[in-house]
Amino acid sequence: MRPLLLLLALAASSTLAATVKDREGAVRGDKARLENDPRWNWNDVDGGFRLAKTTGKPLLVVLRCLPCMACAGIDASVLEEQELVPLLDQFVCVRIINANALDLSRFQFDYDLSFSAILFNGDGTIYGRYGSWLHQKDPLNKTTASFKKALEAGLVIHQGYPANKAALSGKQGGPTPYQTPIEFPTLASKYPSKLDWNGKVMASCVHCHMVGDAFRAYYRSQNKPVPVEWIYPQPSIETLGITLATDEIAKVEAVADGSAANAAGIQAGDVFTRLNGQPLVSIADVSWVLHRSPDSGSLPATVLRSGKETAVPLDLPAGWRLKSDIGKRVGTWPMRAMAFGGMKMDDLPDEERTALGLDKTQMALRVFHVGEFGPHAAAKKAGFKKNDIIIQIGDQKQRLTESALIGDLLLHHLPGEKMPAVVLRGQERLELNLPQQ
DSSP states (O other), rough: OHHHHHHHHEEEHHHOBHHHHHOOHHHHHHHHHTTTTTSSSOOOHHHHHHHHHHOOOOEEEEEEOTTBBBBHHHHHHHHGGGGGGGTTTTTTEEEEOTTTTTTTTOOOOOOTSEEEEEOOOTOOOOEEEEOOHHHHHHTTOOOHHHHHHHHHHHHHHHTTHHHHHHGGGGGSSSOOSSSGGGGGGHHHTTSSSSSTHHHHHHHHOOOOOHHHHHHHHHHTTTTTOOHHHHSOOOOOOOGTTTOTTSSSBBBEEEOTTTSHHHHHHHOTTTTEEEETEEEOOSSSHHHHHHHHSSEEEEEEEEEEEEEEEEEEEEETTGGGGGGOOTTTTTHHHHHHHHHTTEEEEEEHHHHHHHHHHHHBBBOEEEEEEEEGGGGGGHHHTTTTTTTOOEEETTBBOOOOOOHHHHHHHHHOTTTTTTEEEEEEETTTEEEEEEOOO
C-alpha cells in the first residue's frame, strides 16, 4: 500500500497544471469572502439539499478547486457576473471547495476538471452536469454562454419534474466501492473528513482529481485491470468524429470524414436533444452518457435538424474509447507511473520516422520525460532515458498514441509484470524491461 500512497502524493506534485502562488491563502480567502454570502451556501451540501426541498427550487452545486489556476475566469464570472443573477436566483446555490466528504453516489462527474457543476432536484435526482475543457485549458476565459444555457436547460427539466423522472434515470450515479473519497485506502490515512482550518488547510484538502486517482489505485491494489471507463473517463464525443460548439449545449460544429458519426449521418448544424434517452444540458452531459456507454454497440441519439427531431442510431465501434486523448488530464500522470514507470511519451511524426527509416505504421514513441522520484522513477531505474524511441512493448508493435498504449497496458497487464521493450537510442538498439506498477 505504501507505493500506492506515494503514487497519489506524487500525482499532485507532478501535474503540469498551473497553480496559484498562495494556495493556502486562496482557500482561506474564499472562506472569508463567501462563508456568509446570501446567495452561496458555502461548503454545505446537506444544507443546500434541505433548502431546495423547502423552497421547491432546483439545486446548483458548483465544485471548484481553488488552488488550480484553470477555470479561474469562469469561476470569477459565476460569482460576479450580473447577467447571471436572474438565473442563479432561481436555484439554491452551493459552492464546494474540497472533495473530502463528497457523497460519491451523488457526485460522479469529470474529476479532472477544476470547475464543475451538477444540477439537482431537492430529492437528489440529477438533472444534468456542467464542465468545460475550454475553460480548463484557458484560465483567462470568462465566457459563461455555455453555463447560462446549462442553467436554462436545467430549469426546463425542473419544470417538467417529476413527470420526466424516468428519462433522467441514466443521469444518476452508479455504485462505488466507498461512500466518500476519504474511505479509499489511499486517502484514508492522510485526509480528515473536514478541512483543518486551525492548521494547514491545503494539507487536509482532497482535490477532485484525487478521487479519480483513488478509483484507479483501488483496482490496481487488488491486482485487477483498471476498468476502461476509468482509464478514459468522461470521454469527448470527438472520439466518434464529432466536434461540438463550445458555447452551445450540444450543437454539432463539424463531423470528421470516415468517422462513426459520419457513417450515422450526423451533420454539422445538428443539435443533440437526447442521447441514450437522456435530455442534455451541456457537453459534459454528453461525456457522461459516453462514460456509461458500452465498449461497442448502438447509442440512440435524437437530433434537431431543420426544426424537426430526428432519431439517429450512432454506432460505437469496438475500441472507440482508445481514441480518447488523455494526455493533458492530470489523472493521467499516476497512470503513466502504473504503465510506463513514470515516462511521458509522444508519437514520432512521419517526417522523423522517414529520416530514421521507421515505417509509418509501426510503434515509435519518443520519451519526452522520465520521472525521478518514487514510482515515477521506475523507468529510469530500469534504464530508460529521455529521447529514447520505443518501437515495441511486449507483443505490441503497431503504431499507437501514448493514450492508447496506456489503455492497452492497464487493461491487459498487472502490477509486478515486466514488459520487454525494444528501444532505439541514437544508433543503438536496446532491449529493456518496463515494470508495471
